[in-house]
Amino acid sequence: MSASGPHILVTGSTRGIGAAVALVLASRGVRVVGHGRTAGDAILAEDLSAPGAGARLWDQALERLDGRIDVLINNAGIFEPASVDLPEAEWEAAWDRTLQVNLRAAADLSRLAVRHFLDRPGGGRIINVASRAAYRGDSPQHWHYAASKAGMVAMTKSIARGYAARGVLAFAVCPGFTMTGMAEDYLASRGGPGLLADIPLGRAADPAEVAAAVAFLALDAPASMTGAVLDINGASYVR
Numbered sequence: 001m002s003a004s005g006p007h008i009l010v011t012g013s014t015r016g017i018g019a020a021v022a023l024v025l026a027s028r029g030v031r032v033v034g035h036g037r038t039a040g041d042a043i044l045a046e047d048l049s050a051p052g053a054g055a056r057l058w059d060q061a062l063e064r065l066d067g068r069i070d071v072l073i074n075n076a077g078i079f080e081p082a083s084v085d086l087p088e089a090e091w092e093a094a095w096d097r098t099l100q101v102n103l104r105a106a107a108d109l110s111r112l113a114v115r116h117f118l119d120r121p122g123g124g125r126i127i128n129v130a131s132r133a134a135y136r137g138d139s140p141q142h143w144h145y146a147a148s149k150a151g152m153v154a155m156t157k158s159i160a161r162g163y164a165a166r167g168v169l170a171f172a173v174c175p176g177f178t179m180t181g182m183a184e185d186y187l188a189s190r191g192g193p194g195l196l197a198d199i200p201l202g203r204a205a206d207p208a209e210v211a212a213a214v215a216f217l218a219l220d221a222p223a224s225m226t227g228a229v230l231d232i233n234g235a236s237y238v239r
Helices: 016-027 053-066 088-118 143-168 183-188 206-220
Strands: 007-010 031-036 043-045 071-074 124-128 166-175 227-232
Touching: 007 016, 007 053, 016 031, 016 206, 031 053, 043 053, 053 088, 071 088, 071 206, 088 124, 088 143, 088 166, 124 143, 124 206, 143 166, 143 227, 166 206, 206 227
Parallel strands: 007 031, 007 071, 031 043, 071 124, 124 166, 166 227
Antiparallel strands: none
């Protein structure tokens, strides 16, 4: 990374984990461009459910960051139910949207990041925010969510193995329940305290805890950690 400090793109940075990540990185003096559905001074607006959105976001971020991105953090994601009882067209639409936002957009951005990193000295880092669901699955209404996050973990490991020798490092974090708006809605819909009983720690993670792990991977993790997946789930799933 340049002596002038890393340039970082964080997707899904307007709330929850993404907002916490942007905050902790800013406190480290990092130059961050965020992403969300609404544009702002430091936020690029792009709907990642649309085909080609990842490439458009990358180009905008590259321009905003003076032609250099050192770290890509793929955090944007959706968590929407899709019951097996849905009409076929609605089932397929739910799968398409979830895979597009959670996996395909992240893959498109990662592809462009890898090409960018390989084209200059110093390499770069990719951090993918996946989920505990990648390993232990999720509810009967969230097959597509679990599948998208498992794909993200496999993609991370493939990037790490494929490009480590050329300075491209890839990591993932797998949070369990984290008290973002998305998790709060889910907990409320499934009994709240009863669901928390599955977490030995006795509580869901705070976004700041996940952000601390993401910031470590982005700025401090040694190169030999490439390919690592960090669990942040209160021991609710131990691999």
